Amino acid sequence: MKEGISVEERLFRKSDKPSEDLSCNWHYKKSADYSDFVSTDLSGKWCIFASPTEVDGTWSKISGAIENNQLMCAKVSTALRSIGHNGHVICVYTHDWADRSDIMRARDVLRSLGFVKELGYKRDIDTRNRIYGAGEWYLRA
Template sequence: MKKEIAGEARLFRKSEKPSEDWSCNWHYAHSASYNSIASTDAAGKWCIFSSSVEVDEHWGKIRHAMENDQLMCAKVSTALRSMSRDGHVICVYTRDWTDVQDVAGARDVLRLLGFVAELGYKRDIDTVNGVYGPGEWYLRA
């Protein structure tokens, strides 16, 4: 008879809902016209911070926009990744942070989806270089 370790069932539980998934750190999605989430020096992302109560609804809106080819690709932190943090983060990617139309276009889509509060935009190169805290955001809009 196998002795069950407390919390083991919860720790490895897989779910389509980010708020309930304990099997991995991130869920990924992309539009039909984009088939890879790759970090490059030119890539960047809008960061949406969500509570555990709101993250599944927010992720659903983002995924729907990608299914309609309005956004390129995104990832969301799961319950496992957010375990020691205050809530979740959804990263909505753009190809090139120097492409003002692409960056602003993604922000416009996010506003139409109801993400009207100010969001931070971060270049992937800054994430790679460990830029966090003061000066973290390349752009706020």
């Protein structure tokens, strides 16, 4: 053990990189225009899955788009949340799953950032109702 670094500091280390952070389950980012956003039964999210080696760069792209007010907000699973899973998930939110034009506008921003493979969009009400597997995705694009 390195001198001066406790076991707790190593086990629960905080990092700005999602791939290294063991202090919390999620990192969040909101644009200044949507700082009051909270998940509701009307909101939903595009889900991007990333490996531990890709997640930091992927999160950086999403964070940049949020800082530029291209996207409303997002969260990324950290190393702590990803223990026992094959990788990370990044959720990019929209206000209203019934607003198809806003959902597709966010999807177009993601495409412009290089996320060209098909993504799934999930309604937050379905997440709260624990709908997974068949019927999980409200939309795929």
